[in-house]
Amino acid sequence: MRTAYSVETVRAAERDLMARLPEGALMRRAAAGLAAACADLLGRGYGRVYGSRVVLLVGSGDNGGDALYAGAGLARRGAGVTAVLLTPERAHAAGLAALRRAGGRTVEITDADADADADLGTDAGTAAVAAVRRADLVMDGIVGIGGTGGLRPEAVPLAEAAERSGATVVAVDLPSGVDADTGEVRGTALRADLTVTFGTHKPGLLVDPAREYAGSVRLVGIGLDLPAEPELEALQHADVARLLPVPGAESDKYRRGVVGIAAGSARYPGAAVLAVAGALRGGAGAVRYAGPAARDVIARFPETLVSDRGPKHAGRVQAWVVGPGIGDDAGPVAEVLVADVPVLIDADGLRLADASAVRARRAPTLMTPHAGEAAALLGVEREEVEAGRLAAARELAGRYGATVLLKGSTTLVAGPGAGDGGGNEDGKGNGNGNGTAVRVNPTGTSWLATAGSGDVLSGLAGSLLAAGLSARDAGSVAAYLHGLAGRHAADGAPVGAHDVAEAVPGAWRDVMRG
Ligand SMILES: NC(=O)C1=CN([C@@H]2O[C@H](COP(=O)(O)OP(=O)(O)OC[C@H]3O[C@@H](n4cnc5c(N)ncnc54)[C@H](OP(=O)(O)O)[C@@H]3O)[C@@H](O)[C@H]2O)[C@@H](O)CC1
Ligand SMILES: Nc1ncnc2c1ncn2[C@@H]1O[C@H](COP(=O)(O)OP(=O)(O)O)[C@@H](O)[C@H]1O
Numbered sequence: 001m002r003t004a005y006s007v008e009t010v011r012a013a014e015r016d017l018m019a020r021l022p023e024g025a026l027m028r029r030a031a032a033g034l035a036a037a038c039a040d041l042l043g044r045g046y047g048r049v050y051g052s053r054v055v056l057l058v059g060s061g062d063n064g065g066d067a068l069y070a071g072a073g074l075a076r077r078g079a080g081v082t083a084v085l086l087t088p089e090r091a092h093a094a095g096l097a098a099l100r101r102a103g104g105r106t107v108e109i110t111d112a113d114a115d116a117d118a119d120l121g122t123d124a125g126t127a128a129v130a131a132v133r134r135a136d137l138v139m140d141g142i143v144g145i146g147g148t149g150g151l152r153p154e155a156v157p158l159a160e161a162a163e164r165s166g167a168t169v170v171a172v173d174l175p176s177g178v179d180a181d182t183g184e185v186r187g188t189a190l191r192a193d194l195t196v197t198f199g200t201h202k203p204g205l206l207v208d209p210a211r212e213y214a215g216s217v218r219l220v221g222i223g224l225d226l227p228a229e230p231e232l233e234a235l236q237h238a239d240v241a242r243l244l245p246v247p248g249a250e251s252d253k254y255r256r257g258v259v260g261i262a263a264g265s266a267r268y269p270g271a272a273v274l275a276v277a278g279a280l281r282g283g284a285g286a287v288r289y290a291g292p293a294a295r296d297v298i299a300r301f302p303e304t305l306v307s308d309r310g311p312k313h314a315g316r317v318q319a320w321v322v323g324p325g326i327g328d329d330a331g332p333v334a335e336v337l338v339a340d341v342p343v344l345i346d347a348d349g350l351r352l353a354d355a356s357a358v359r360a361r362r363a364p365t366l367m368t369p370h371a372g373e374a375a376a377l378l379g380v381e382r383e384e385v386e387a388g389r390l391a392a393a394r395e396l397a398g399r400y401g402a403t404v405l406l407k408g409s410t411t412l413v414a415g416p417g418a419g420d421g422g423g424n425e426d427g428k429g430n431g432n433g434n435g436t437a438v439r440v441n442p443t444g445t446s447w448l449a450t451a452g453s454g455d456v457l458s459g460l461a462g463s464l465l466a467a468g469l470s471a472r473d474a475g476s477v478a479a480y481l482h483g484l485a486g487r488h489a490a491d492g493a494p495v496g497a498h499d500v501a502e503a504v505p506g507a508w509r510d511v512m513r514g
């Protein structure tokens with residue numbers, strides 16, 4: 001499991017550790033890891049550290065201190081290191097002294113630069129931008145977990161020069177300008193090729209839009225003692241392998257679970273077919289389809305138990321999926337919401353579901369909106385959801401007392417207790433899943449942005465619910481397999497949703513093999 005902790009938690013752990021360590025020890029640990037990562041990159045890209053050109057962008061806090069110490073380490077190995085001091089009077093004094101002792105140079109940005117509109121105005125400012133353009137490696141120590149808002153004006157030309165130069169850009173702890181706790185980017189932020197983060201991942205490193213700015217992420221352990229429950233967690237192969245349902249010797253199709261699919265309409269029969277395609281690969285022992293696309297479903301998947309009447313008249317199931325392509329018929333949604341089994345609500349179902357009926361449910365509910373659907377439910381613009389995914393997923397989960405899987409470039413799964421910030425139970429204790437950490441899916445790929453792939457996901461997740469997984473586990477395991485299947489199926493070329501469904505067994509095998 002990969003975990004991420006909030007700034008508040010990191011600060012508390014840092015305080016505890018610092019009290020037990022000599023002054024400056026923690027920063028030296030961090031800087032040593034940072035210097036090693038940069039030396040690796042220089043060795044690979046430039047051939048060696050000796051003679052390479054390194055520029056440090058140094059802000060007013062300890063983030064800049066990390067950069068200065070790491071820069072000193074590289075200078076001792078023969079790199080030509082220039083530190084651009086954005087607030088010279090507040091630069092980390094001991095780090096600066098270390099850099100100077102190692103032979104590093106400094107360029108001091110002045111208030112006149114800060115006042116200049118588009119570009120840095122003084123000779124020093126011009127020299128700083130020129131140094132960035134010539135650099136082999138730029139280290140971003142402008143601001144870390146102490147930051148608020150986007151980059152300040154004087155840093156913007158430097159960030160732009162770094163992005164346009166051929167230099168490898170390494171962010172210290174976080175790309176400057178992104179929000180560590182939420183992944184929001186309010187204003188300009190620095191784009192890194194690599195982020196070297198200390199002690200733990202921060203939520204912003206795993207959630208778009210900030211995640212995109214971070215590049216690849218390397219974690220440097222510094223010995224922080226962190227609490228059991230993180231803010232965010234990302235399943236890995238081994239975690240998913242433990243959760244996947246595997247039939248035992250005594251299993252039969254009913255014991256493995258039956259999943260009901262209430263999807264599709266005369267207008268959108270394909271949604272029914274795709275949801276069933278996902279469900280058949282999700283581990284349930286049987287798939288029951290109830291709705292107007294029965295003929296299309298049976299023609300494509302003869303193993304499905306079909307009925308063209310509503311869910312109320314279908315036989316017993318252990319979980320329902322309702323919504324994909326059902327159009328404007330609220331009937332099936334109301335019918336499944338009163339069922340005492342887990343229900344997944346997707347697509348049209350989200351619009352048609354009565355909020356109080358969802359809140360009144362005792363069995364788990366899993367809602368799977370994309371950003372547009374989440375925005376409609378929350379009464380905000382789509383852009384707001386995309387800018388603040390974590391907050392949106394938590395808010396929806398809290399409002400509906402449901403588990404929410406928010407789809408998109410970063411897929412998140414938030415349980416109903418995710419917003420209350422404490423405890424190990426989800427607030428309802430009803431199988432939505434223990435734990436308050438929001439799950440973030442690490443396997444997604446933008447090739448999945450193809451019509452109908454969400455229908456496949458809903459069938460897959462519903463099948464896992466029927467097989468007995470909690471809503472949180474079913475949602476996050478389905479997203480994991482779906483992302484992996486998308487990668488396998490696409491392999492660098494466009495795919496259709498049915499290709500993704502067909503690639504799910506391969507993804508499953510891949511996970512089981514470890
Ligand atoms: N925690 C750990 O375990 C360890 C932490 N370590 C390191 O310490 C870092 C945190 O250091 P920190 O606390 O000094 O804060 P930091 O991020 O350098 O900001 C400082 C000041 O910047 C300013 N500022 C704010 N927003 C800004 C913006 N948008 N653009 C520009 N400036 C902005 C603001 O001051 P202001 O100018 O507003 O007065 C703020 O007070 C952490 O990320 C990691 O690298 C490691 O060394 C060891 C282990
Ligand atoms: N940019 C992206 N990166 C990764 N995954 C994406 C991206 N855009 C969409 N997806 C995934 O593709 C699927 C699309 O689902 P959805 O929006 O419901 O489409 P549809 O309704 O056509 O089935 C979801 O699993 C979503 O997470």
Ligand SMILES: [K+]
Pocket residue numbers: 063140141142143144171172173174175176
């Ligand atoms: K930084």
